[in-house]
Amino acid sequence: MRCPICHKTVDPDESSDSLPFCSMRCKMIDAKRWLCEEYAIETVNEDELEKEILKSEEFQSEEDS
Numbered sequence: 410m411r412c413p414i415c416h417k418t419v420d421p422d423e424s425s426d427s428l429p430f431c432s433m434r435c436k437m438i439d440a441k442r443w444l445c446e447e448y449a450i451e452t453v454n455e456d457e458l459e460k461e462i463l464k465s466e467e468f469q470s471e472e473d474s
């Protein structure tokens with residue numbers, strides 16, 4: 410498999426802690442990228458995000474009963 414960040418070949422047995430990334434460094438780069446994207450979505454589509462939260466809350470209460 411290949412690291413999604415730097416495209417270096419990753420041996421699954423070697424770096425189980427950072428899979429599917431080659432290293433923790435690449436894992437952190439990816440996590441940061443996701444955080445930035447989520448933040449961007451939140452600011453652009455705040456109403457949509459609120460709807461999604463309400464939807465998931467409804468689903469949870471349905472599961473409880």
Ligand SMILES: [Zn+2]
Pocket residue numbers: 412413414415416417430431432435
């Ligand atoms: Zn990498």
